[in-house]
Amino acid sequence: xxxxxxxxxxxxxxxxxxxxxxxxxxxxxxxxxxxxxxxxxxxxxxxxxxxxxxxxxxxxxxxxxxxxxxxxxxxxxxxxxxxxxxxxxxxxxxxxxxxxxxxxxxxxxxxxxxxxxxxxxxxxxxxxxxxxxxxxxxxxxxxxxxxxxxxxxxxxxxxxxxxxxxxxxxxxxxxxxxxxxxxxxxxxxxxxxxxxxxxxxxxxxxxxxxxxxxxxxxxxxxxxxxxxxxxxxxxxxxxxxxxxxxxxxxxxxxxxxxxxxxxxxxxxxxxxxxxxxxxxxxxxxxxxxxxxxxxxxxxxxxxxxxxxxxxxxxxxxxxxxxxxxxxxxxxxxxxxxxxxxxxxxxxxxxxxxxxxxx
Amino acid sequence: xxxxxxxxxxxxxxxxxxxxxxxxxxxxxxxxxxxxxxxxxxxxxxxxxxxxxxxxxxxxxxxxxxxxxxxxxxxxxxxxxxxxxxxxxxxxxxxxxxxxxxxxxxxxxxxxxxxxxxxxxxxxxxxxxxxxxxxxxxxxxxxxxxxxxxxxxxxxxxxxxxxxxxxxxxxxxxxxxxxxxxxxxxxxxxxxxxxxxxxxxxxxxxxxxxxxxxxxxxxxxxxxxxxxxxxxxxxxxxxxxxxxxxxxxxxxxxxxxxxxxxxxxxxxxxxxxxxxxxxxxxxxxxxxxxxxxxxxxxxxxxxxxxxxxxxxxxxxxxxxxxxxxxxxxxxxxxxxxxxxxxxxxxxxxxxxxxxxxx
DNA sequence: CTGTTAGCGCTTTCAT
DNA sequence: ATGAAAGCGCTAACAG
Numbered sequence: 001x002x003x004x005x006x007x008x009x010x011x012x013x014x015x016x017x018x019x020x021x022x023x024x025x026x027x028x029x030x031x032x033x034x035x036x037x038x039x040x041x042x043x044x045x046x047x048x049x050x051x052x053x054x055x056x057x058x059x060x061x062x063x064x065x066x067x068x069x070x071x072x073x074x075x076x077x078x079x080x081x082x083x084x085x086x087x088x089x090x091x092x093x094x095x096x097x098x099x100x101x102x103x104x105x106x107x108x109x110x111x112x113x114x115x116x117x118x119x120x121x122x123x124x125x126x127x128x129x130x131x132x133x134x135x136x137x138x139x140x141x142x143x144x145x146x147x148x149x150x151x152x153x154x155x156x157x158x159x160x161x162x163x164x165x166x167x168x169x170x171x172x173x174x175x176x177x178x179x180x181x182x183x184x185x186x187x188x189x190x191x192x193x194x195x196x197x198x199x200x201x202x203x204x205x206x207x208x209x210x211x212x213x214x215x216x217x218x219x220x221x222x223x224x225x226x227x228x229x230x231x232x233x234x235x236x237x238x239x240x241x242x243x244x245x246x247x248x249x250x251x252x253x254x255x256x257x258x259x260x261x262x263x264x265x266x267x268x269x270x271x272x273x274x275x276x277x278x279x280x281x282x283x284x285x286x287x288x289x290x291x292x293x294x295x296x297x298x299x300x301x302x303x304x305x306x307x308x309x310x311x312x313x314x315x316x317x318x319x320x321x322x323x324x325x326x327x328x329x330x331x332x333x334x335x336x337x338x339x340x341x342x343x344x345x346x347x348x349x350x351x352x353x354x355x356x357x358x
Numbered sequence: 359x360x361x362x363x364x365x366x367x368x369x370x371x372x373x374x375x376x377x378x379x380x381x382x383x384x385x386x387x388x389x390x391x392x393x394x395x396x397x398x399x400x401x402x403x404x405x406x407x408x409x410x411x412x413x414x415x416x417x418x419x420x421x422x423x424x425x426x427x428x429x430x431x432x433x434x435x436x437x438x439x440x441x442x443x444x445x446x447x448x449x450x451x452x453x454x455x456x457x458x459x460x461x462x463x464x465x466x467x468x469x470x471x472x473x474x475x476x477x478x479x480x481x482x483x484x485x486x487x488x489x490x491x492x493x494x495x496x497x498x499x500x501x502x503x504x505x506x507x508x509x510x511x512x513x514x515x516x517x518x519x520x521x522x523x524x525x526x527x528x529x530x531x532x533x534x535x536x537x538x539x540x541x542x543x544x545x546x547x548x549x550x551x552x553x554x555x556x557x558x559x560x561x562x563x564x565x566x567x568x569x570x571x572x573x574x575x576x577x578x579x580x581x582x583x584x585x586x587x588x589x590x591x592x593x594x595x596x597x598x599x600x601x602x603x604x605x606x607x608x609x610x611x612x613x614x615x616x617x618x619x620x621x622x623x624x625x626x627x628x629x630x631x632x633x634x635x636x637x638x639x640x641x642x643x644x645x646x647x648x649x650x651x652x653x654x655x656x657x658x659x660x661x662x663x664x665x666x667x668x669x670x671x672x673x674x675x676x677x678x679x680x681x682x683x684x685x686x687x688x689x690x691x692x693x694x695x696x697x698x699x700x701x702x703x704x705x706x707x708x709x710x711x712x713x714x715x716x
Numbered sequence: 717c718t719g720t721t722a723g724c725g726c727t728t729t730c731a732t
Numbered sequence: 733a734t735g736a737a738a739g740c741g742c743t744a745a746c747a748g
Contacts, residue, residue, distance in 0.1 A: 010741055021719045026743060034717050051502070056478040057418040058741035062724050066415070076443065082434045098475050101459045117456050120414040144409070257645065264646045283586070287615065288622045289647045368725055379735045384727060392733055416725035420740050
């Protein structure tokens, strides 16, 4: 097989072949400017015959636009993020923007590398899901980008827009759900990081427990590292140490599932002895074998809105710089229903099983 | 805030500021050629002060290399793929290649768009996880790429290399495990597509059942569309129609979990009445509440090898054009252990819980 | 409606 | 050890 692949068809080749100037070919490719129907057709047939494709690097070099939106997430293995990313992709593709996905694995060096790559490649916009970089460094980095939407981040001068989920309110709902189910000895299980979206939950828990006249002891705020294995181990150890715990709020569904695993391992019945609530409502949580009560985060809506904010900015359209989203309590079997005078309560929400699988 | 962001620092700016030629700056940036220590330091300080970053589009335009490896997968929501992708990313980053991920959602138009994007951007290599495009079209597309590794695809002239999992053997193992557990009325549950990696499983099942002197009736090959909801519904309906089924082989773990859900919904005890086996061994399958017997696919190994094949090709190093990987039976509670004269069998494999979660 | 010219930011000869 | 000039493939501005 001959290796003549190196030299690819350029706009000049097409122009020569069609007896027109490169600019006319360019016009046909991009569908702007006026070109007579006749030349258009001739050029199009040459393009097709030669299999011409514009070199993006060249286009991007001259236009300073890449047609790319970067998405930076902390963890591709947490099913929550792919669910958001799908909505982002669909929305972006509607306007022919391609999505470049970066999973940082919560590592700062990878996060930096992602922004760097996007900057160097002149990404037209970035959507970043709670960046871990310190605010000062982040500000510098964002000032070099064209536009950035931050999700679940405090208001931030250097960002084009912010989308936040009201996790304070979500945490209040979580506490209230457990209290309504008759639980008094709660604990909160979270990562060690003290990032905004994490502390909001804690604030909500503290306020709501105070209001309910119960309080979570300081030693009942459990924290641990990032891997599921870690969380399983810590939950297991803490549950052994604290046999009085009857309600557990976990900072997300994946963590809640690790906690379930720990309960199962210790033969602690859920929800009879310990009730568990998570945040997110990933698909997995709806499986009958998991059936996790959780506060549903509007994942698709977040993705769509984030891209729209970006588009509005590109179009010079004014739009709110900050959007706040609410969560919804999805009552399932990992926590008892509210005890309204011994009454039965509303039926569990239907499971959503709309993910594909190949 | 002043909007003077449009004009970015170029190599010329740096050169002027440092009183050298652009070429010298370039040499310093890339660390090649000779530059006196003194000028190097001066240039480096200017680079830092001005915050200079080379424009990738320009680099790529002149070098015809992008430093990018494209990865095309069918479904980001199937946890199997993120597990492979993580290995790909880690391996690629070791040599400063960035990974661009495309999830096609099993849609041909999105698959085409992904290859197109990678071609237009001069990706230095592509790893494609069983492409769905017809072979003829795929051949054309690949001939325009620099290098492509196909995973789970038949030998393919236009590909740089192929990595295949031996699903024929895996299917044989699955059948044998069920037969050893005393099951005789098996069914196979899969997507409708008749793609290579799918038909291999069927061949294995047919051969192994024949050898065991049982056979799966044609109507016990169940097939259905892509969504989990579809699979749940179809499994549920088929299980109702076929109460004699005592063993179910599912084409992957996600499908197996949908089948479990259907059994649970029908109060069919697993594994007492129906045993279930999947393929892949995603993290989820190891949860005690799922505990799915499955044939473990070496996900990390696939990712690493795929990138290495790409690197070998770039380096002009000879390497095998085809690698075949084996699966390993992970015995868990969704299927009974082998009945060796009523003997108990080897203990279940340990659960791996090494995923991060944020 | 179409072509010419110049230049995007970088690297690669080839000199010096 | 460093620089000058040319050009990668494309498009914007300006002619015609």
